[in-house]
Amino acid sequence: MSDPFYMNNLCNLDTPKGRAHLYINTYNVERAFRDNYTRYEYSFIEFYAEHLCDLSRAFKGDMQMVLLLATVAQVALRADMIVENSGGRVQELPPSRRGITTYRLADVTGIPRETTRRKLTAMEKMGWLTRENNFWCLAYEGDDAKIHQDLADVIDRSFRRAARFYVAVTPLVNS
Structure with missing residues:
Protein backbone atom coordinates (compact mmCIF):
# COMPACT_ATOMS: atom_id res chain seq x y z
CA MET A 1 0.00 0.00 0.00
CA SER A 2 2.74 2.48 -0.80
CA ASP A 3 0.61 4.29 -3.38
CA PRO A 4 0.37 7.86 -1.97
CA PHE A 5 -2.93 8.45 -3.80
CA TYR A 6 -4.38 5.40 -2.11
CA MET A 7 -3.12 6.38 1.33
CA ASN A 8 -4.32 9.99 1.01
CA ASN A 9 -7.74 9.01 -0.30
CA LEU A 10 -8.43 5.86 1.67
CA CYS A 11 -11.16 7.59 3.67
CA ASN A 12 -12.09 10.01 0.90
CA LEU A 13 -15.31 8.61 -0.49
CA ASP A 14 -15.33 11.39 -3.08
CA THR A 15 -12.69 9.56 -5.12
CA PRO A 16 -13.27 6.49 -7.30
CA LYS A 17 -10.53 4.58 -5.47
CA GLY A 18 -11.99 5.48 -2.08
CA ARG A 19 -15.46 4.33 -3.11
CA ALA A 20 -14.09 1.09 -4.62
CA HIS A 21 -12.12 0.32 -1.44
CA LEU A 22 -15.21 0.91 0.68
CA TYR A 23 -17.38 -1.27 -1.57
CA ILE A 24 -14.95 -4.18 -1.64
CA ASN A 25 -14.52 -4.12 2.12
CA THR A 26 -18.16 -3.61 3.01
CA TYR A 27 -19.28 -6.34 0.63
CA ASN A 28 -16.88 -8.91 2.10
CA VAL A 29 -17.60 -7.92 5.68
CA GLU A 30 -21.36 -7.93 5.15
CA ARG A 31 -21.17 -11.38 3.59
CA ALA A 32 -19.15 -12.68 6.55
CA PHE A 33 -21.69 -11.23 8.98
CA ARG A 34 -24.57 -12.84 7.09
CA ASP A 35 -22.74 -16.18 7.04
CA ASN A 36 -22.28 -15.96 10.83
CA TYR A 37 -25.58 -14.27 11.62
CA THR A 38 -26.19 -15.54 15.16
CA ARG A 39 -22.72 -14.65 16.45
CA TYR A 40 -22.75 -11.30 14.65
CA GLU A 41 -26.26 -10.40 15.83
CA TYR A 42 -25.50 -11.30 19.45
CA SER A 43 -22.36 -9.13 19.43
CA MET A 63 -33.10 9.98 22.87
CA GLN A 64 -34.23 12.65 20.40
CA MET A 65 -31.53 14.91 21.81
CA VAL A 66 -29.03 12.07 21.37
CA LEU A 67 -30.07 11.63 17.74
CA LEU A 68 -29.85 15.35 16.97
CA LEU A 69 -26.47 15.73 18.65
CA ALA A 70 -25.13 12.63 16.91
CA THR A 71 -26.19 14.03 13.53
CA VAL A 72 -24.57 17.42 14.19
CA ALA A 73 -21.44 15.62 15.43
CA GLN A 74 -21.32 13.42 12.32
CA VAL A 75 -21.25 16.51 10.10
CA ALA A 76 -18.51 18.03 12.27
CA LEU A 77 -16.45 14.84 12.29
CA ARG A 78 -16.65 14.58 8.51
CA ALA A 79 -15.39 18.17 8.27
CA ASP A 80 -12.65 17.38 10.79
CA MET A 81 -11.44 14.45 8.67
CA ILE A 82 -11.27 16.75 5.64
CA VAL A 83 -9.08 19.36 7.38
CA GLU A 84 -7.05 16.77 9.29
CA ASN A 85 -4.66 16.14 6.38
CA SER A 86 -4.11 19.84 5.75
CA GLY A 87 -3.18 20.64 9.34
CA GLY A 88 -6.14 23.03 9.63
CA ARG A 89 -8.79 23.28 12.30
CA VAL A 90 -12.42 22.39 11.76
CA GLN A 91 -13.46 25.67 13.42
CA GLU A 92 -11.81 27.56 10.54
CA LEU A 93 -14.21 26.06 7.99
CA PRO A 94 -17.34 28.04 7.15
CA PRO A 95 -20.43 26.95 9.12
CA SER A 96 -21.97 25.49 5.96
CA ARG A 97 -19.13 22.92 5.84
CA ARG A 98 -19.14 21.94 9.53
CA GLY A 99 -22.77 22.46 10.53
CA ILE A 100 -26.32 21.61 9.58
CA THR A 101 -29.58 23.57 9.49
CA THR A 102 -32.61 22.95 11.70
CA TYR A 103 -34.68 22.09 8.65
CA ARG A 104 -32.17 19.50 7.43
CA LEU A 105 -31.84 17.98 10.91
CA ALA A 106 -35.61 17.63 11.18
CA ASP A 107 -35.75 16.08 7.72
CA VAL A 108 -32.91 13.61 8.32
CA THR A 109 -34.00 12.52 11.80
CA GLY A 110 -37.77 12.58 11.32
CA ILE A 111 -38.11 14.72 14.46
CA PRO A 112 -40.68 17.53 14.05
CA ARG A 113 -39.08 20.87 13.22
CA GLU A 114 -40.33 22.69 16.31
CA THR A 115 -39.12 19.89 18.59
CA THR A 116 -35.79 19.94 16.76
CA ARG A 117 -35.49 23.70 17.23
CA ARG A 118 -36.29 23.48 20.97
CA LYS A 119 -33.77 20.71 21.60
CA LEU A 120 -31.03 22.46 19.60
CA THR A 121 -31.65 25.65 21.57
CA ALA A 122 -31.40 23.66 24.82
CA MET A 123 -28.06 22.19 23.70
CA GLU A 124 -26.87 25.68 22.80
CA LYS A 125 -27.69 26.80 26.36
CA MET A 126 -25.74 23.79 27.67
CA GLY A 127 -22.73 25.02 25.68
CA TRP A 128 -22.65 22.02 23.35
CA LEU A 129 -23.75 23.75 20.13
CA THR A 130 -23.45 27.14 18.51
CA ARG A 131 -25.66 28.64 15.85
CA GLU A 132 -23.77 30.31 13.04
CA ASN A 133 -25.57 31.71 9.99
CA ASN A 134 -28.51 29.29 10.44
CA PHE A 135 -26.15 26.32 10.82
CA TRP A 136 -25.86 24.35 14.04
CA CYS A 137 -22.24 23.49 14.83
CA LEU A 138 -20.43 21.82 17.71
CA ALA A 139 -19.16 24.31 20.29
CA TYR A 140 -15.42 24.16 20.93
CA GLU A 141 -13.17 25.04 23.84
CA GLY A 142 -9.76 25.24 22.25
CA ASP A 143 -9.41 22.28 19.90
CA ASP A 144 -11.87 20.07 21.77
CA ALA A 145 -15.63 19.99 21.36
CA LYS A 146 -17.32 20.93 24.64
CA ILE A 147 -19.50 17.84 24.43
CA HIS A 148 -16.36 15.66 24.52
CA GLN A 149 -15.43 17.14 27.88
CA ASP A 150 -18.93 16.86 29.32
CA LEU A 151 -19.48 13.29 28.13
CA ALA A 152 -15.91 12.02 28.62
CA ASP A 153 -17.06 9.04 30.72
CA VAL A 154 -19.63 7.98 28.13
CA ILE A 155 -17.03 8.33 25.37
CA ASP A 156 -14.50 6.25 27.34
CA ARG A 157 -17.08 3.51 27.83
CA SER A 158 -17.95 3.65 24.12
CA PHE A 159 -14.29 2.99 23.22
CA ARG A 160 -14.24 -0.09 25.45
CA ARG A 161 -17.60 -1.23 24.10
CA ALA A 162 -16.53 -0.73 20.46
CA VAL A 173 -14.57 -11.74 8.89
CA ASN A 174 -11.13 -13.35 8.98
CA SER A 175 -12.39 -16.95 8.96
Whole structure:
Protein backbone atom coordinates (compact mmCIF):
# COMPACT_ATOMS: atom_id res chain seq x y z
CA MET A 1 0.00 0.00 0.00
CA SER A 2 2.74 2.48 -0.80
CA ASP A 3 0.61 4.29 -3.38
CA PRO A 4 0.37 7.86 -1.97
CA PHE A 5 -2.93 8.45 -3.80
CA TYR A 6 -4.38 5.40 -2.11
CA MET A 7 -3.12 6.38 1.33
CA ASN A 8 -4.32 9.99 1.01
CA ASN A 9 -7.74 9.01 -0.30
CA LEU A 10 -8.43 5.86 1.67
CA CYS A 11 -11.16 7.59 3.67
CA ASN A 12 -12.09 10.01 0.90
CA LEU A 13 -15.31 8.61 -0.49
CA ASP A 14 -15.33 11.39 -3.08
CA THR A 15 -12.69 9.56 -5.12
CA PRO A 16 -13.27 6.49 -7.30
CA LYS A 17 -10.53 4.58 -5.47
CA GLY A 18 -11.99 5.48 -2.08
CA ARG A 19 -15.46 4.33 -3.11
CA ALA A 20 -14.09 1.09 -4.62
CA HIS A 21 -12.12 0.32 -1.44
CA LEU A 22 -15.21 0.91 0.68
CA TYR A 23 -17.38 -1.27 -1.57
CA ILE A 24 -14.95 -4.18 -1.64
CA ASN A 25 -14.52 -4.12 2.12
CA THR A 26 -18.16 -3.61 3.01
CA TYR A 27 -19.28 -6.34 0.63
CA ASN A 28 -16.88 -8.91 2.10
CA VAL A 29 -17.60 -7.92 5.68
CA GLU A 30 -21.36 -7.93 5.15
CA ARG A 31 -21.17 -11.38 3.59
CA ALA A 32 -19.15 -12.68 6.55
CA PHE A 33 -21.69 -11.23 8.98
CA ARG A 34 -24.57 -12.84 7.09
CA ASP A 35 -22.74 -16.18 7.04
CA ASN A 36 -22.28 -15.96 10.83
CA TYR A 37 -25.58 -14.27 11.62
CA THR A 38 -26.19 -15.54 15.16
CA ARG A 39 -22.72 -14.65 16.45
CA TYR A 40 -22.75 -11.30 14.65
CA GLU A 41 -26.26 -10.40 15.83
CA TYR A 42 -25.50 -11.30 19.45
CA SER A 43 -22.36 -9.13 19.43
CA PHE A 44 -24.11 -6.26 17.67
CA ILE A 45 -27.13 -6.24 19.97
CA GLU A 46 -24.86 -6.40 23.01
CA PHE A 47 -22.90 -3.40 21.71
CA TYR A 48 -25.93 -1.44 20.53
CA ALA A 49 -28.17 -2.02 23.55
CA GLU A 50 -25.40 -1.20 26.03
CA HIS A 51 -24.57 1.97 24.12
CA LEU A 52 -28.20 3.08 23.91
CA CYS A 53 -28.70 2.42 27.64
CA ASP A 54 -25.56 4.42 28.44
CA LEU A 55 -26.73 7.32 26.28
CA SER A 56 -30.23 7.16 27.71
CA ARG A 57 -28.82 7.51 31.23
CA ALA A 58 -26.50 10.36 30.20
CA PHE A 59 -29.32 12.24 28.44
CA LYS A 60 -31.98 11.44 31.07
CA GLY A 61 -34.02 9.44 28.56
CA ASP A 62 -34.10 12.12 25.84
CA MET A 63 -33.10 9.98 22.87
CA GLN A 64 -34.23 12.65 20.40
CA MET A 65 -31.53 14.91 21.81
CA VAL A 66 -29.03 12.07 21.37
CA LEU A 67 -30.07 11.63 17.74
CA LEU A 68 -29.85 15.35 16.97
CA LEU A 69 -26.47 15.73 18.65
CA ALA A 70 -25.13 12.63 16.91
CA THR A 71 -26.19 14.03 13.53
CA VAL A 72 -24.57 17.42 14.19
CA ALA A 73 -21.44 15.62 15.43
CA GLN A 74 -21.32 13.42 12.32
CA VAL A 75 -21.25 16.51 10.10
CA ALA A 76 -18.51 18.03 12.27
CA LEU A 77 -16.45 14.84 12.29
CA ARG A 78 -16.65 14.58 8.51
CA ALA A 79 -15.39 18.17 8.27
CA ASP A 80 -12.65 17.38 10.79
CA MET A 81 -11.44 14.45 8.67
CA ILE A 82 -11.27 16.75 5.64
CA VAL A 83 -9.08 19.36 7.38
CA GLU A 84 -7.05 16.77 9.29
CA ASN A 85 -4.66 16.14 6.38
CA SER A 86 -4.11 19.84 5.75
CA GLY A 87 -3.18 20.64 9.34
CA GLY A 88 -6.14 23.03 9.63
CA ARG A 89 -8.79 23.28 12.30
CA VAL A 90 -12.42 22.39 11.76
CA GLN A 91 -13.46 25.67 13.42
CA GLU A 92 -11.81 27.56 10.54
CA LEU A 93 -14.21 26.06 7.99
CA PRO A 94 -17.34 28.04 7.15
CA PRO A 95 -20.43 26.95 9.12
CA SER A 96 -21.97 25.49 5.96
CA ARG A 97 -19.13 22.92 5.84
CA ARG A 98 -19.14 21.94 9.53
CA GLY A 99 -22.77 22.46 10.53
CA ILE A 100 -26.32 21.61 9.58
CA THR A 101 -29.58 23.57 9.49
CA THR A 102 -32.61 22.95 11.70
CA TYR A 103 -34.68 22.09 8.65
CA ARG A 104 -32.17 19.50 7.43
CA LEU A 105 -31.84 17.98 10.91
CA ALA A 106 -35.61 17.63 11.18
CA ASP A 107 -35.75 16.08 7.72
CA VAL A 108 -32.91 13.61 8.32
CA THR A 109 -34.00 12.52 11.80
CA GLY A 110 -37.77 12.58 11.32
CA ILE A 111 -38.11 14.72 14.46
CA PRO A 112 -40.68 17.53 14.05
CA ARG A 113 -39.08 20.87 13.22
CA GLU A 114 -40.33 22.69 16.31
CA THR A 115 -39.12 19.89 18.59
CA THR A 116 -35.79 19.94 16.76
CA ARG A 117 -35.49 23.70 17.23
CA ARG A 118 -36.29 23.48 20.97
CA LYS A 119 -33.77 20.71 21.60
CA LEU A 120 -31.03 22.46 19.60
CA THR A 121 -31.65 25.65 21.57
CA ALA A 122 -31.40 23.66 24.82
CA MET A 123 -28.06 22.19 23.70
CA GLU A 124 -26.87 25.68 22.80
CA LYS A 125 -27.69 26.80 26.36
CA MET A 126 -25.74 23.79 27.67
CA GLY A 127 -22.73 25.02 25.68
CA TRP A 128 -22.65 22.02 23.35
CA LEU A 129 -23.75 23.75 20.13
CA THR A 130 -23.45 27.14 18.51
CA ARG A 131 -25.66 28.64 15.85
CA GLU A 132 -23.77 30.31 13.04
CA ASN A 133 -25.57 31.71 9.99
CA ASN A 134 -28.51 29.29 10.44
CA PHE A 135 -26.15 26.32 10.82
CA TRP A 136 -25.86 24.35 14.04
CA CYS A 137 -22.24 23.49 14.83
CA LEU A 138 -20.43 21.82 17.71
CA ALA A 139 -19.16 24.31 20.29
CA TYR A 140 -15.42 24.16 20.93
CA GLU A 141 -13.17 25.04 23.84
CA GLY A 142 -9.76 25.24 22.25
CA ASP A 143 -9.41 22.28 19.90
CA ASP A 144 -11.87 20.07 21.77
CA ALA A 145 -15.63 19.99 21.36
CA LYS A 146 -17.32 20.93 24.64
CA ILE A 147 -19.50 17.84 24.43
CA HIS A 148 -16.36 15.66 24.52
CA GLN A 149 -15.43 17.14 27.88
CA ASP A 150 -18.93 16.86 29.32
CA LEU A 151 -19.48 13.29 28.13
CA ALA A 152 -15.91 12.02 28.62
CA ASP A 153 -17.06 9.04 30.72
CA VAL A 154 -19.63 7.98 28.13
CA ILE A 155 -17.03 8.33 25.37
CA ASP A 156 -14.50 6.25 27.34
CA ARG A 157 -17.08 3.51 27.83
CA SER A 158 -17.95 3.65 24.12
CA PHE A 159 -14.29 2.99 23.22
CA ARG A 160 -14.24 -0.09 25.45
CA ARG A 161 -17.60 -1.23 24.10
CA ALA A 162 -16.53 -0.73 20.46
CA ALA A 163 -13.27 -2.59 21.14
CA ARG A 164 -15.21 -5.55 22.56
CA PHE A 165 -17.48 -5.54 19.50
CA TYR A 166 -14.47 -5.39 17.16
CA VAL A 167 -12.76 -8.29 18.93
CA ALA A 168 -15.99 -10.31 18.79
CA VAL A 169 -16.67 -9.84 15.06
CA THR A 170 -13.15 -9.76 13.60
CA PRO A 171 -12.83 -13.57 13.67
CA LEU A 172 -16.09 -13.80 11.70
CA VAL A 173 -14.57 -11.74 8.89
CA ASN A 174 -11.13 -13.35 8.98
CA SER A 175 -12.39 -16.95 8.96
